[in-house]
Amino acid sequence: MKVLAGGGALIATSKLPLLAEDKPEVFPERGGYERLALCYSTVEIGLEKPFSVLHISDTHLTAAYPGENEKKQTLNKRRTQTFGGRQEEALRDSLAWAKQHVDYVLHTGDLIDWQSEANFDLVRKYFGEGMTGSLGNHEFTSDMWLSEPKEEQTEKYKDYSREKLQSVYPFDISLNSQVVNGVNFVTLDDVYGYVTKQQVKRFREEVKKGMPIVLCMHVPFYTDNIWRAAHRFWNEKGPLSSGVLPKVTGDFKRQLEDPVTSEFMEYLKKEPLLKCILAGHEHISVEDRFSPTCREYVTGSNFLFHGREVIFI
Ligand SMILES: [Fe+2]
Numbered sequence: 001m002k003v004l005a006g007g008g009a010l011i012a013t014s015k016l017p018l019l020a021e022d023k024p025e026v027f028p029e030r031g032g033y034e035r036l037a038l039c040y041s042t043v044e045i046g047l048e049k050p051f052s053v054l055h056i057s058d059t060h061l062t063a064a065y066p067g068e069n070e071k072k073q074t075l076n077k078r079r080t081q082t083f084g085g086r087q088e089e090a091l092r093d094s095l096a097w098a099k100q101h102v103d104y105v106l107h108t109g110d111l112i113d114w115q116s117e118a119n120f121d122l123v124r125k126y127f128g129e130g131m132t133g134s135l136g137n138h139e140f141t142s143d144m145w146l147s148e149p150k151e152e153q154t155e156k157y158k159d160y161s162r163e164k165l166q167s168v169y170p171f172d173i174s175l176n177s178q179v180v181n182g183v184n185f186v187t188l189d190d191v192y193g194y195v196t197k198q199q200v201k202r203f204r205e206e207v208k209k210g211m212p213i214v215l216c217m218h219v220p221f222y223t224d225n226i227w228r229a230a231h232r233f234w235n236e237k238g239p240l241s242s243g244v245l246p247k248v249t250g251d252f253k254r255q256l257e258d259p260v261t262s263e264f265m266e267y268l269k270k271e272p273l274l275k276c277i278l279a280g281h282e283h284i285s286v287e288d289r290f291s292p293t294c295r296e297y298v299t300g301s302n303f304l305f306h307g308r309e310v311i312f313i
Helices: 070-083 087-101 117-130 155-159 162-168 197-207 224-235 250-257 259-269
Strands: 037-043 051-056 104-107 175-180 183-188 213-217 274-279 286-291 294-298 306-312
Touching: 037 294, 051 087, 087 104, 087 117, 087 306, 117 162, 175 197, 183 197, 197 259, 224 286, 224 294, 250 259, 259 286, 274 286, 274 306
Parallel strands: 037 306, 051 104, 183 213, 213 274, 274 294
Antiparallel strands: 051 306, 175 183, 286 294
């Protein structure tokens, strides 16, 4: 198992101290590892030293201490029901499996469902100093529907908790680079679909390093097929009736309409160093070709014990 110095986007599995549940309540005879629903993808780069990564996303931890305010208690009750109450077990199983099977772990956001001291402590506990990945839209959520600031889904809204999140998550939450065996893992915050000019500038600096790049973030950079799949899962009822692209809304619409983001995505499609995109947010596993050199993999939700081993060769 490889050890990385300092913070970064990936967790070196050698740093993970965790064990799976001995006798979990669910599937007790199968053992913790066999409760995972993993899919596999291979990224062919031509590496001297192949390695693999467990990609997980969307754990949606819902913890609150008894002393935290009433809104946190309400969210704890309601959202634990929503996500099944086994999120921490799922995370523990994933990390324990990773320790025995892969070199690094990457988490692409919505590790917590909303902000609480208990959730922040879980982030610290499970990822410690070696962690990296990206934030999700839920990391920036204070009290969900219980408080609705007008600036939601803007940089201004993020400003309310940016500093706090940066102190809890041990990687640069805006954009982070970590080189693993000659591959540059660049993680970034695109939690409302868009990226900023500053992030684009920093990404272009990373390209100058001349290494193959794996781009990791919460919200996918939508292709038509990823959009269609996500739309079918979340919004459509009944069997498929048409091959026409469903109406583009939300994050995909923002990506097409925001000039900085759409220009960045067009540029990425022509960047030969970009080898792979890893994202989450949609709670389904779906993949598509993003560019001639890059496939995009969206990984299903970790609260349902999903993950993806990505093999880099
Ligand atoms: Fe999300």
